[in-house]
Amino acid sequence: MALIFQANNPKKPMASLTAGFHRHNNHRSHSSSASKIIIFFCLSAFLGLAIIANLFRASLSTHYLSIATNWVDTNAPVLILKLAATPHNSNNKGKDGKIAQRMGPQRFLSATFADLPAPEWQWEQMPSAPVPRLDGYSIQIKNTFYVFAGYAHLDHVHSHIDVFDFSINKWVDQIKMPNEMAHSHLGIASDGRYIYIVSGQYGTQCSGPTTASFSLDTATKKWKPLPPLPAPRYAPATQLWKGRLHVMGGSKENRHTPGRDHWSLAVKDGETLEQQWRDEVPIPRGGPHRACIAVNDRLFVIGGQEGDFMAKPGSPIFKCSRRHEVVYGDVYMLDDEMKWKILPPMPKPDSHIECAWVIVNNSIIITGGTTEKHPVTKRMMLVGEVFQFHLDTMKWSVIGKLPYRIKTTLTGFWDGWLYFTSGQRDRGPDNPQPKKVVGETWRTKLHLS
Numbered sequence: 001m002a003l004i005f006q007a008n009n010p011k012k013p014m015a016s017l018t019a020g021f022h023r024h025n026n027h028r029s030h031s032s033s034a035s036k037i038i039i040f041f042c043l044s045a046f047l048g049l050a051i052i053a054n055l056f057r058a059s060l061s062t063h064y065l066s067i068a069t070n071w072v073d074t075n076a077p078v079l080i081l082k083l084a085a086t087p088h089n090s091n092n093k094g095k096d097g098k099i100a101q102r103m104g105p106q107r108f109l110s111a112t113f114a115d116l117p118a119p120e121w122q123w124e125q126m127p128s129a130p131v132p133r134l135d136g137y138s139i140q141i142k143n144t145f146y147v148f149a150g151y152a153h154l155d156h157v158h159s160h161i162d163v164f165d166f167s168i169n170k171w172v173d174q175i176k177m178p179n180e181m182a183h184s185h186l187g188i189a190s191d192g193r194y195i196y197i198v199s200g201q202y203g204t205q206c207s208g209p210t211t212a213s214f215s216l217d218t219a220t221k222k223w224k225p226l227p228p229l230p231a232p233r234y235a236p237a238t239q240l241w242k243g244r245l246h247v248m249g250g251s252k253e254n255r256h257t258p259g260r261d262h263w264s265l266a267v268k269d270g271e272t273l274e275q276q277w278r279d280e281v282p283i284p285r286g287g288p289h290r291a292c293i294a295v296n297d298r299l300f301v302i303g304g305q306e307g308d309f310m311a312k313p314g315s316p317i318f319k320c321s322r323r324h325e326v327v328y329g330d331v332y333m334l335d336d337e338m339k340w341k342i343l344p345p346m347p348k349p350d351s352h353i354e355c356a357w358v359i360v361n362n363s364i365i366i367t368g369g370t371t372e373k374h375p376v377t378k379r380m381m382l383v384g385e386v387f388q389f390h391l392d393t394m395k396w397s398v399i400g401k402l403p404y405r406i407k408t409t410l411t412g413f414w415d416g417w418l419y420f421t422s423g424q425r426d427r428g429p430d431n432p433q434p435k436k437v438v439g440e441t442w443r444t445k446l447h448l449s
């Protein structure tokens with residue numbers, strides 16, 4: 001322990017050790033030079049080992065800190081991070097291009113993490129939500145926007161709904177959630193009056209999941225329990241489709257393993273007449289954080305990821321630790337045939353978009369998200385583009401830019417305006433890594449073609 005501490009400054013212990021050696025040497029003038037050399041070599045070897053051990057320990061803790069910064073607002077300095085954030089020349093190239101240039105030949109790097117060219121949009125800031133939110137959920141019913149749950153930070157989760165009124169641009173109400181309801185990674189859908197909430201993560205950090213499911217009557221603000229999901233899921237794709245609540249994909253009990261199961265439950269007016277969930281055709285690819293959207297007779301599942309952070313084994317607070325994850329831009333569709341069809345993928349892989357979408361004029365609009373990690377720094381990269389999926393042609397386009405890159409945004413559309421609130425934003429225009437959890441609300445006039 002002491003040696004490791006000393007080795008923090010390799011010059012000092014070396015000096016004091018040699019000084020000690022000399023003193024020792026002076027008092028014992030009869031020692032043979034051979035034993036002096038042996039002692040010297042032993043000390044040097046020991047010191048060398050200590051330095052190596054310390055470097056190893058330092059690199060581990062740097063890595064550990066960097067994991068934390070992917071999730072929450074922290075000012076902890078991180079070595080690689082600094083390198084990536086330092087603009088190194090003044091040309092107009094995207095900063096990711098600069099990193100790639102600096103760190104190695106660009107042609108060996110996948111470019112899916114980089115910003116895509118997109119028109120700049122004018123955004124207008126609206127009143128912020130009462131609390132900041134990461135991994136919140138939302139449902140829009142006419143001019144009313146219900147914003148659910150989420151993390152304020154890793155050690156605090158919300159257990160209420162904030163309500164925004166698009167017609168007056170004000171946060172107007174707060175509704176308490178049932179104590180047994182999940183706080184993040186839930187499944188959510190609505191029929192225009194009742195909101196259905198399914199499973200999800202119960203608690204802070206990377207806590208365990210619950211199967212508990214509920215409905216909320218937004219007219220009376222009354223909650224009712226629904227039959228629990230057959231097995232818990234984190235952030236499953238969830239949608240109300242042809243009178244049944246469909247729940248599929250998500251992560252399994254350990255928060256990381258993708259589930260492919262697909263269940264449905266007949267629901268009407270916030271209740272079910274069925275005793276249990278029904279098995280449906282499994283989704284081709286499992287995993288959490290996808291957009292799930294029903295349009296007419298078709299059900300779309302868009303983007304998402306396989307793998308996620310999971311609780312550190314044995315951690316009493318379920319401390320989040322990073323695991324391998326792959327983000328994708330796949331689009332799957334179910335229609336009357338009840339067979340999954342594969343449609344053109346998103347312009348880039350995109351995850352954390354469960355509530356980041358709206359349907360406008362026969363198009364799906366998606367805002368922000370997370371994409372592939374940076375191939376060199378391995379940091380999580382946020383998305384700042386707005387995507388349009390044309391439901392008539394099944395084609396994607398990149399139509400605009402958000403005020404900053406952000407994930408887990410909650411998106412709405414009212415009276416020609418595209419709104420988003422909350423999420424975790426980037427470190428700045430030159431740094432697409434996640435940092436601050438925000439409650440900011442923005443809107444822009446939407447003009448689709």
Ligand SMILES: *[C@@H]1O[C@H](CO)[C@@H](O)[C@H](O)[C@H]1NC(C)=O
Pocket residue numbers: 360361416446447448449
């Ligand atoms: C949607 O279509 C209508 C009718 O063509 C048009 O007036 C409106 O501007 C469109 N909305 C957007 C957001 O582009």
